Amino acid sequence: MSGHGPARPMSALASPPLRGTAHVPGDKSISHRSLILGALSVGETRISGLLEGQDVLDTAKAMQAFGADVVNHGGGDWSVHGVGVGALAEPENVIDCGNSGTGVRLIMGMMATSPITATFTGDASLRSRPMGRITDPLALFGATAHGRDGGRLPLTLVGAANPVPVRYTTPMPSAQVKSAVLLAGLNAPGETVVTETEATRDHTERMLAGFGADITVEEDGQSRIIRLQGQPELRPQTIAVPRDPSSAAFPVCAALLVEGSDVLVPNIGLNPTRAGLYTTLKEMGADLTFENLREEGGEPVADLRARFGPLKGIEVPPERAASMIDEYPILSALAATAEGKTVMRGVKELRVKESDRIDAMARGLEACGVTVEEDEDTFIVHGMGPGGVPGGATCETRLDHRIAMSFMCLGMATQKPVKIDDAGAIETSFPIFIDLMGDLGAVFRRENA
Numbered sequence: 001m002s003g004h005g006p007a008r009p010m011s012a013l014a015s016p017p018l019r020g021t022a023h024v025p026g027d028k029s030i031s032h033r034s035l036i037l038g039a040l041s042v043g044e045t046r047i048s049g050l051l052e053g054q055d056v057l058d059t060a061k062a063m064q065a066f067g068a069d070v071v072n073h074g075g076g077d078w079s080v081h082g083v084g085v086g087a088l089a090e091p092e093n094v095i096d097c098g099n100s101g102t103g104v105r106l107i108m109g110m111m112a113t114s115p116i117t118a119t120f121t122g123d124a125s126l127r128s129r130p131m132g133r134i135t136d137p138l139a140l141f142g143a144t145a146h147g148r149d150g151g152r153l154p155l156t157l158v159g160a161a162n163p164v165p166v167r168y169t170t171p172m173p174s175a176q177v178k179s180a181v182l183l184a185g186l187n188a189p190g191e192t193v194v195t196e197t198e199a200t201r202d203h204t205e206r207m208l209a210g211f212g213a214d215i216t217v218e219e220d221g222q223s224r225i226i227r228l229q230g231q232p233e234l235r236p237q238t239i240a241v242p243r244d245p246s247s248a249a250f251p252v253c254a255a256l257l258v259e260g261s262d263v264l265v266p267n268i269g270l271n272p273t274r275a276g277l278y279t280t281l282k283e284m285g286a287d288l289t290f291e292n293l294r295e296e297g298g299e300p301v302a303d304l305r306a307r308f309g310p311l312k313g314i315e316v317p318p319e320r321a322a323s324m325i326d327e328y329p330i331l332s333a334l335a336a337t338a339e340g341k342t343v344m345r346g347v348k349e350l351r352v353k354e355s356d357r358i359d360a361m362a363r364g365l366e367a368c369g370v371t372v373e374e375d376e377d378t379f380i381v382h383g384m385g386p387g388g389v390p391g392g393a394t395c396e397t398r399l400d401h402r403i404a405m406s407f408m409c410l411g412m413a414t415q416k417p418v419k420i421d422d423a424g425a426i427e428t429s430f431p432i433f434i435d436l437m438g439d440l441g442a443v444f445r446r447e448n449a
């Protein structure tokens with residue numbers, strides 16, 4: 001969907017202690033990949049716990065356009081009858097990936113080595129995001145992209161008729177770039193090798209192995225070399241999607257923000273390539289426990305319990321950035337209520353997300369009375385202590401779900417309410433956010449546009 005209708009302003013008021021259990025939705029990264037790999041397997045892939053956020057629904061629709069049969073059985077249960085590697089149909093219309101960088105970038109990778117052409121677009125946020133980071137490596141396989149200035153959407157990708165395998169080192173830490181190259185490598189004859197110098201989320205590698213691809217990963221510290229043999233026959237799978245640690249971050253951090261809170265967030269995927277926020281919170285002194293640590297579907301899972309308590313500002317090291325890249329907005333909101341400053345280094349990738357997240361958080365926090373400092377790659381928040389943030393501002397959300405949810409959480413613990421100009425983007429990743437937080441005790445108020 002390339003837009004979400006009229007703006008929906010909303011305010012967060014001071015909250016009583018948050019109490020209860022928060023069942024957050026399925027992991028967004030794994031949900032996209034389940035649909036895409038399902039479409040590339042011959043036969044039926046069954047998925048339970050799929051995230052039914054708009055980003056993933058747009059990917060489901062795209063898979064239909066490429067020839068897969070995607071069925072929603074209700075209650076998070078979906079099935080995909082795939083066409084197989086190398087057998088994608090040419091879409092009859094433009095593929096609209098809405099707000100989703102993951103969706104459009106992985107799908108471009110998926111089709112780049114098939115002899116078909118597709119045109120991609122998205123909402124104003126997605127149309128502003130760089131796609132050259134994907135189309136450059138896809139050109140090495142033989143695909144051709146015709147996009148707007150800077151490789152932006154709308155963009156037409158002409159898949160390679162005679163693809164060749166590729167060796168590629170990702171120039172920035174990006175699981176989307178790595179995954180696009182691996183998905184393209186699936187239909188290239190021979191071995192495609194992707195090297196990353198900083199480890200990023202590894203769901204694509206894990207899931208490709210699960211679907212029967214011949215893939216190996218050699219790790220050397222932070223650096224990883226991934227080798228994939230092209231043209232496998234992928235086997236359909238039964239997938240139980242773990243709950244999303246990036247969504248769990250909101251009820252967890254809200255509990256750490258609001259005095260007297262005690263919240264349980266069960267069944268959270270804690271893949272080490274995703275869990276950097278939780279390490280950071282512990283370093284800040286958070287009362288956070290991991291109960292029932294176990295393994296489910298090849299991913300580590302635990303029940304998180306967060307209780308309010310004093311937090312101190314810390315330095316978050318740059319090498320941790322990839323493992324918590326989507327959590328910096330909520331961390332910066334939380335940091336505003338800690339004692340002392342929180343320094344986040346190595347975070348320039350935040351500038352090319354759904355919005356420039358450093359700028360969006362900086363301007364909103366300043367409007368709420370918080371002192372911040374920034375340069376291209378660093379963000380510093382000066383904490384004002386529990387109850388110390390004035391609030392009383394309207395924060396721009398810029399079509400960015402994580403900015404919207406971060407300011408809604410901050411407003412639960414500010415002296416005056418915090419208003420956001422539009423809650424609409426929250427639907428992309430966490431459609432039940434408002435109700436779930438309300439059930440824990442949060443007080444949100446819809447405002448007039």
Ligand SMILES: O=C(O)C1=C[C@@H](OP(=O)(O)O)[C@@H](O)[C@H](O)C1
Pocket residue numbers: 028029030101102173174175176177179201325326349
């Ligand atoms: O591969 C993925 O599922 C994702 C990778 C990350 O993006 P980058 O690859 O651009 O860092 C992350 O921000 C996004 O929410 C999901």
Ligand SMILES: C=C(OP(=O)(O)O)C(=O)O
Pocket residue numbers: 099100101102103326353354402429
């Ligand atoms: C960056 C994000 O998503 P995407 O890149 O898929 O739009 C996110 O969910 O925070």
